[in-house]
Amino acid sequence: MGVAPRRIGRIARGPRGGHHPFMPDVAPPIPPKPASRAGKVSLWRHLALFREDILASQPARLYRAWMAEFRTPFFHSFLCNDPALVALILHGRPGDFPKSAMVRQGLLPLLGRSVMVTNGALWERQRRILDPAFAGGRVAETFPAMLAAGQAAAARLAPGTQDIQPFCGxxxxxxxxxxxxSLPVDDEAAAVILRRFRDFIATRPIMSLASLLPLPGWLPRPRNRRALAAARDVRAQITALVQARRAAIAAGTAPDDMATAILTMCDPVTGETLGDEEMVDQVATFVLxxxxxxxxxxxxTLYLLATHPEVQERAAAEARAFAADPGYARMIALQFLRDVYRESLRLYPxxxxxxxxxAQEEHFRGRRVPRGAQVTISPWHLQRHERLWDRPDTFDPDRWKDPATVHCAHAAYVPFSxxxxxxxxxxxxxxxxxxxxxLLLARWEFTPDGPPPVPMAHLTLRGRDGIRLRLTPRG
Ligand code: HEM
Structure with missing residues (x-):
């Protein structure tokens, strides 16, 4: 189908700096963005850059283009920034744009047939079983566990400088x-999962050239032995936890947490529950x-707050009032922090x-898109698009108070897909x-330390050489 070219209106400015009592006279720094690829490069250079860092391998025009086509002997791909195309792919006909085999192949050793990578009837069945475990009521029930984790973490931090990424992990x-x-992270199973999971990620399971080769799905692919061993260890730990939980459910001693909810939920259509192997696939997915x-x-977000002290002070005032008497019902009071988090997910999805x-031939903006082509929606580019956002690279949580931003963000803000x-x-x-x-801001003040971090897509978006912050206890 053809999609008519369409522009959405310019997002109106939120309140500008200078209006707020905490706003300094000096403009805060523009948060770091990776350098774009300079001009045209050879195929091999492009592949090398792609493997090194998918964001830096892209040309700067993607921040202005509505669509871009990339054709190599390995893949034919279309990056879609046109909000009408984004809506078509995610909302309009999602069944015609299944999960890509590239992602499926890369994550197979760790995730098996998880809801993250399945398609069609199997995916629908898995979502029917899993969705109730994430419904609003259950989120409220998991709140005390989140609170306990956050309070323990805030108490664990020490003054001084550190790369904040491992702590956040x-x-x-x-x-x-x-x-x-219902297990804290210092439990031995959790410690092994964390360590071996990091080993798996370090092998870059999706960025490998092997995952790009246009091989049929049934053909075994060259696999990195380190990745396989790490995935096996993570799955072994999760399998043991799932089996122990099945036994506890049978004995009537299981705690009322997500694992119990998911293991006992059945498909409202077929009445089936998840099998052990499938449960391991899903839990591995939740971990990942x-x-x-x-x-x-x-x-x-901590980095953005560290580099915008006036925003941090406003957030910390709200945080301290909340942390003095924390509770699920009081989350509503964290209004500014919610906007800070939203804005951080916009800049650093x-x-x-x-x-x-x-799944079939398509026509996008007058161009033929063959069956089996890759279609990429890039929250990174879409959420910094120069023709959609006002001051696209500026960190301004107050922009979310403007109804025009919220309205236009429907089309151009997809950090959660x-x-x-x-x-x-x-x-x-x-x-x-x-x-x-x-919970962290109530006790600690964060300041930047060293050169700005370099954003890099490493499965998720990381600071290439860490995100170094200095921590000082608040009075
Ligand atoms: C800031 C936190 C998070 C962000 C930004 C995020 C983002 C995303 C995005 C963009 C997708 C779509 C991926 C795609 O279609 O290729 C996704 C899917 C998914 N996420 Fe999250 N996620 C977050 C937290 C979580 C949490 C806490 C869980 C579970 C405990 C979770 C579980 C999943 C699952 C199972 C899917 C696959 C859904 C499906 O394909 O049906 N995510 N997430």
Whole structure:
């Protein structure tokens, strides 16, 4: 189908600097952005850059273009910034744009047939079983576990300078382990999962050239032995936890957490529950999707706050009032922190690119898109698009007070994706992010240390050489 070219209106400016009592006279720094690829490069150079860093391998024109086509002997891909195309792919006909084989192949050893990578009837069945575990009521029930993880983390921090990324990773995994299995991160199983999971990520499972080769799905691919061994270890730990939980459910001694909810829920259509292997696939997914992403979002938000002291002071005032008497019902009071988190997810989307493929031939903006082509929606480019956002690279949480921003963001703000395949944990993350930030900010002041971090897509968006911050206890 053809999609008519369409522009959405310019997003109106939010209140500008200078109006607020904390605003200094000097303009705050523009948050770091990776250098774009300079001009045209050879195929091999492009592939090398792509493997090194998918964001830096892209040309600067993607911040202005509505669509871009890339054709190599390995893949034919279309990056879509046109809001009408984004809506078509995510909301209009999502079944015609299934998850890409590239992502599926890369994550197969760790995730198996998880809801993250399946398509069609199997994916629909998995979502029917899993969705209720993430419904609003259950998020409220997991709140005490999130709170405990955040309070423990704030107490664990020490004054001085550190790369904040590993700390945020541990904190986010702590939340996943406490909410899923009622286990804190210092439990031995959690420690092994964290260590071997990091080993798996370090092998760059999706960026490898092998995952780009246009081989049929049934053909075994060259696999990195280190990645396979790490994935096997993570799955072995999760399998043991799932089996122990099945036994506890049978004995009537299981705690009322996510694992119990998911293991006992059945498909409202067929009455089936998840099998052991399938449950391991899903839990491995929650560990991956729920911890890497949240960790990245926390680290970038703390960096943005560190480099914008006036914003940090406003957020800290709100955080301190909340932390004195924390509770689920009082999350509503964290209004400014919610906008800070939203704005941070705009500038530093933890999942910088969402990749689909075409199930049939399509026509996008007058161009033929063959069957099997890759279709990429890039939250990174879309959320910094120069023709959609006012001051696209500026960190301004107050822009979210402007109804025009909220309205236009429908088309150009997709940190959790959108449509039926929207992130299953989005509701959890929208509570978890501001909550953990509030607990940290109530006790600690963050200041930048060393050169600005370089954003890099490494499965999720990371600071290439760390995100170094100096921590000082608040009075
Ligand atoms: C800031 C935190 C998070 C961000 C930015 C985020 C972002 C995303 C995005 C962009 C997708 C779509 C990926 C794609 O279609 O290729 C996704 C899917 C998913 N996320 Fe999240 N996520 C976050 C937290 C979580 C949490 C806490 C969980 C669970 C505990 C979770 C579980 C999932 C699952 C299972 C999917 C696959 C859904 C499906 O395909 O049906 N995520 N997430």
């Amino acid at each position: 541990e904190l986010a995994l702590d939340v996943v382990m406490r909410t899923t299995f 999707a729920g911890h890497e992403t949240t960790a990245a979002s926390l680290a970038w 933890p999942v910088p690119m969402i990749v689909r493929e075409t 959108a449509g039926p395949r929207v992130c299953i944990g989005a509701g959890v993350a929208r509570i978890e992010g501001p909550l953990l930030l509030a």
